[in-house]
Amino acid sequence: MNFSYLFCILVSLSWVNAATHTFNWTTGWTLANPDGVFERPVISCNGEFPWPDIRVQKGDRVLVYLTNGFNDTQTSMHFHGLFQNGNNQMDGVPLLTQCPIGPGQTFLYNFTVESNSGAYWYHSHTEAQYEDGMRGAFIIDDGENNENYPYEYDEEVVLSLSEWYHDNVATLLPQFLSIFNPTGAEPIPQNLIINDTRNLSWEVRPDTTYLLRIINLGGFVSQYFWIEDHEFDVVEVDGITVERNTTNMIYITSAQRYTVLLHTRNDTSRNYAIMQKFDDTMLDVIPDDLELNATSSLTYNTSAPLAEQSYVDSIDDFLDDFYLVPLSRDALLPEPDIRITLDVAMDNLVTGINYAFFNNITYVAPLVPALATVLSAGENATNPEIYGSNTHSFVLDEDDVVEIVLNNLDTGKHPFHLHGHVFQTIIRDRTYDDAIGEVPVPFNESDHAEYPQYPMLRDVLYVNPQSNFVIRFRADNPGVWFFHCHIEWHLAQGLAIVLVEDPLGIQANSSQELTASSQAVCNAINMPITGNAVGNSTDFFNLAGEPVQPNTIPTGFTAKGIVAMVFSCLAGVLGLITITIYGLMEQTHVEEDFIEDMMIDPATVLEEDDSSNSNTAEKSGAEPTVREY
Numbered sequence: 183m184n185f186s187y188l189f190c191i192l193v194s195l196s197w198v199n200a201a202t203h204t205f206n207w208t209t210g211w212t213l214a215n216p217d218g219v220f221e222r223p224v225i226s227c228n229g230e231f232p233w234p235d236i237r238v239q240k241g242d243r244v245l246v247y248l249t250n251g252f253n254d255t256q257t258s259m260h261f262h263g264l265f266q267n268g269n270n271q272m273d274g275v276p277l278l279t280q281c282p283i284g285p286g287q288t289f290l291y292n293f294t295v296e297s298n299s300g301a302y303w304y305h306s307h308t309e310a311q312y313e314d315g316m317r318g319a320f321i322i323d324d325g326e327n328n329e330n331y332p333y334e335y336d337e338e339v340v341l342s343l344s345e346w347y348h349d350n351v352a353t354l355l356p357q358f359l360s361i362f363n364p365t366g367a368e369p370i371p372q373n374l375i376i377n378d379t380r381n382l383s384w385e386v387r388p389d390t391t392y393l394l395r396i397i398n399l400g401g402f403v404s405q406y407f408w409i410e411d412h413e414f415d416v417v418e419v420d421g422i423t424v425e426r427n428t429t430n431m432i433y434i435t436s437a438q439r440y441t442v443l444l445h446t447r448n449d450t451s452r453n454y455a456i457m458q459k460f461d462d463t464m465l466d467v468i469p470d471d472l473e474l475n476a477t478s479s480l481t482y483n484t485s486a487p488l489a490e491q492s493y494v495d496s497i498d499d500f501l502d503d504f505y506l507v508p509l510s511r512d513a514l515l516p517e518p519d520i521r522i523t524l525d526v527a528m529d530n531l532v533t534g535i536n537y538a539f540f541n542n543i544t545y546v547a548p549l550v551p552a553l554a555t556v557l558s559a560g561e562n563a564t565n566p567e568i569y570g571s572n573t574h575s576f577v578l579d580e581d582d583v584v585e586i587v588l589n590n591l592d593t594g595k596h597p598f599h600l601h602g603h604v605f606q607t608i609i610r611d612r613t614y615d616d617a618i619g620e621v622p623v624p625f626n627e628s629d630h631a632e633y634p635q636y637p638m639l640r641d642v643l644y645v646n647p648q649s650n651f652v653i654r655f656r657a658d659n660p661g662v663w664f665f666h667c668h669i670e671w672h673l674a675q676g677l678a679i680v681l682v683e684d685p686l687g688i689q690a691n692s693s694q695e696l697t698a699s700s701q702a703v704c705n706a707i708n709m710p711i712t713g714n715a716v717g718n719s720t721d722f723f724n725l726a727g728e729p730v731q732p733n734t735i736p737t738g739f740t741a742k743g744i745v746a747m748v749f750s751c752l753a754g755v756l757g758l759i760t761i762t763i764y765g766l767m768e769q770t771h772v773e774e775d776f777i778e779d780m781m782i783d784p785a786t787v788l789e790e791d792d793s794s795n796s797n798t799a800e801k802s803g804a805e806p807t808v809r810e811y
């Protein structure tokens with residue numbers, strides 16, 4: 183072989199290694215029937231449904247031209263789990279990292295996949311749009327054909343899981359955020375789907391090792407997943423490769439990913455069930471006709487009958503992800519520089535609608551993307567006030583070790599997601615209920631389980647009912663990052679905070695400057711790209727006119743009162759005419775349940791006290807070792 187020929191090959195190889203993948207996508211509507219029982223409008227990509235999977239190689243550049251083809255709603259695209267280092271404006275969160283994309287407008291998402299590999303996904307970050315189908319898998323190979331992957335396998339297969347509704351978000355969301363739904367009962371899905379269908383038959387070869395990438399693209403319920411008479415080895419979680427752990431069941435919340443090695447049997451005489459099961463504890467009501475278990479087929483033999491439902495004795499024997507060990511064996515981060523303690527609660531405000539709160543604050547978006555505020559505020563970017571009081575923003579210093587202590591005062595489970603990072607999972611406490619004693623149980627710094635030596639790293643972690651978790655990460659990725667519940671309904675209820683990480687570091691990096699496309703999308707909807715949360719660039723501390731949450735319920739007129747009022751009205755209405763409000767109608771003891779719900783933690787009934795609305799913790803006297811918020 184001649185030398186220049188070899189040189190040519192090498193050059194073209196390096197080109198191959200840093201390929202650019204261009205996607206030109208326009209949103210729209212089409213009809214689809216994923217669960218096989220009901221055709222409904224879904225969000226399409228260039229007229230098609232489902233949205234395509236993206237597969238790239240680590241180091242590649244991705245260009246997504248996303249055109250808003252809707253005539254009346256805005257849109258956006260988030261690439262879940264990607265760090266977007268030095269590239270915060272590609273994170274796709276409207277009013278934090280970009281302006282919402284208005285009808286007819288195109289936003290260019292332009293980034294290289296620098297430091298992530300494994301199973302990810304993408305979805306709209308606008309108003310629960312991904313529950314209408316605007317989502318897909320995003321797989322990143324480590325090396326050509328994933329050759330650097332630390333585990334051997336024969337074939338790779340993606341398997342997406344989700345819940346499915348027959349109604350559109352445009353119908354569900356206003357019903358959910360309504361005075362007629364004072365307890366915040368989430369819409370009940372009609373089915374579980376797999377790969378955007380049901381009754382899937384996955385034809386496998388015997389004696390073969392599959393790298394199975396299981397991705398929950400759903401926006402609400404967690405699912406149990408198992409395969410009849412088959413064990414599998416979990417090897418990657420949320421893009422983090424881990425020490426092999428053998429199990430026969432996983433529990434996967436909205437937005438989580440589990441990659442497992444499945445070795446098929448030699449005997450091809452029959453087929454085996456692939457099972458998905460609702461975590462029905464997350465459903466406020468369980469309609470009689472809701473199929474809680476969905477059966478698909480691991481098909482060895484197409485002449486034999488497809489698999490029938492498989493049963494397990496206990497649903498509690500799933501793999502506990504908390505005990506997984508990343509292959510990287512990163513040591514536990516040291517004591518934090520900053521600790522943010524967040525109490526989660528759900529409650530009503532004076533509108534009668536049920537909201538979700540971190541420390542009594544329900545997230546309300548600013549009028550100007552927070553990233554634009556960072557970029558235009560100069561030295562004042564380090565002051566959390568300029569991002570607005572109701573965005574619940576915290577400023578992190580460069581390389582801070584950040585600890586988030588999350589106390590769940592609510593009786594539900596919540597999967598929390600941090601943008602821009604994976605975090606170490608230090609504590610996840612068990613479920614608490616009244617039978618055990620006083621509830622809820624917040625994290626107790628002087629009495630807790632031992633921290634793991636090599637904590638698990640991931641980007642979505644659930645907290646148990648009335649329980650707590652503790653996570654840590656290092657603030658080494660300058661950007662404005664959202665931390666929120668990944669249940670879309672709860673995000674719509676305001677369960678989010680904003681972390682403004684190393685704002686001066688953002689300003690110092692020219693690649694963070696708003697691209698022409700970013701600016702054009704702002705201009706198209708007349709949104710300012712400078713100034714504080716209300717777009718004031720004359721005085722960054724003048725927040726006059728900032729959007730804030732509704733008032734708390736006045737003293738003497740309790741949440742219970744509102745519930746009672748709604749019910750007397752509702753009873754009147756029901757006497758005259760039959761209306762169907764999901765979640766209310768199926769319940770037999772509606773009123774009792776609601777009152778009971780309301781009484782669970784009367785302490786969370788909000789009072790007119792806004793003193794907690796300031797995140798500017800003053801450092802008192804002697805420099806504390808940990809900045810507590």
Ligand SMILES: *[C@@H]1O[C@H](CO)[C@@H](O)[C@H](O)[C@H]1NC(C)=O
Pocket residue numbers: 206247
């Ligand atoms: C994307 O597709 C549209 C419609 O086909 C076309 O007008 C536009 O030029 C394309 N944009 C790019 C960047 O390819």
Ligand SMILES: *[C@@H]1O[C@H](CO)[C@@H](O)[C@H](O)[C@H]1NC(C)=O
Pocket residue numbers: 215216217218219379380381
């Ligand atoms: C799955 O099977 C059910 C019957 O059990 C059927 O009603 C439904 O249409 C099927 N769905 C698909 C997508 O095949």
Ligand SMILES: *[C@@H]1O[C@H](CO)[C@@H](O)[C@H](O)[C@H]1NC(C)=O
Pocket residue numbers: 211253254
């Ligand atoms: C906007 O699009 C929706 C859904 O495709 C359609 O029903 C509606 O008529 C459109 N409205 C206008 C003003 O074009």
Ligand SMILES: *[C@@H]1O[C@H](CO)[C@@H](O)[C@H](O)[C@H]1NC(C)=O
Pocket residue numbers: 245290292293
């Ligand atoms: C994408 O970003 C890179 C790096 O900033 C830039 O060089 C390139 O021109 C951009 N691509 C497009 C199509 O704008």
Ligand SMILES: *[C@@H]1O[C@H](CO)[C@@H](O)[C@H](O)[C@H]1NC(C)=O
Pocket residue numbers: 235319339340341342377383384
């Ligand atoms: C699931 O769908 C993906 C495309 O999204 C496809 O690549 C994969 O093979 C499907 N998996 C199975 C088991 O059919």
Ligand SMILES: *[C@@H]1O[C@H](CO)[C@@H](O)[C@H](O)[C@H]1NC(C)=O
Pocket residue numbers: 389448
């Ligand atoms: C399956 O068959 C292969 C050869 O075809 C053999 O090497 C292997 O041991 C068999 N596995 C089992 C579990 O019997």
Ligand SMILES: *[C@@H]1O[C@H](CO)[C@@H](O)[C@H](O)[C@H]1NC(C)=O
Pocket residue numbers: 450451452483484485486487
């Ligand atoms: C596949 O199933 C059919 C029908 O049950 C059976 O006759 C056949 O022997 C099976 N094939 C193998 C390879 O086990």
Ligand SMILES: *[C@@H]1O[C@H](CO)[C@@H](O)[C@H](O)[C@H]1NC(C)=O
Pocket residue numbers: 459474475491492493494495497
């Ligand atoms: C659903 O699966 C669980 C666990 O296997 C089982 O106990 C339950 O009976 C199943 N429900 C139905 C309706 O099949």
Ligand SMILES: *[C@@H]1O[C@H](CO)[C@@H](O)[C@H](O)[C@H]1NC(C)=O
Pocket residue numbers: 425426427428500501502503505506507
């Ligand atoms: C596997 O998971 C179990 C708990 O589910 C845990 O006890 C064990 O330490 C884990 N082993 C490895 C190697 O991760």
Ligand SMILES: *[C@@H]1O[C@H](CO)[C@@H](O)[C@H](O)[C@H]1NC(C)=O
Pocket residue numbers: 525541542785786787788789791794
């Ligand atoms: C939330 O409000 C309640 C009632 O005013 C108060 O007791 C509690 O301390 C507040 N919680 C936080 C974290 O600010």
Ligand SMILES: *[C@@H]1O[C@H](CO)[C@@H](O)[C@H](O)[C@H]1NC(C)=O
Pocket residue numbers: 559560561562721722723
């Ligand atoms: C920061 O705020 C102070 C106080 O309002 C103001 O004097 C100063 O000019 C501001 N700096 C910038 C860069 O806007």
Ligand SMILES: *[C@@H]1O[C@H](CO)[C@@H](O)[C@H](O)[C@H]1NC(C)=O
Pocket residue numbers: 717718719720721724726
């Ligand atoms: C911005 O703040 C200045 C100084 O407080 C004030 O005079 C001005 O009216 C504000 N601008 C807007 C648009 O609110």
Ligand SMILES: [Cu+2]
Pocket residue numbers: 595596597667668669672673677
């Ligand atoms: Cu939640």
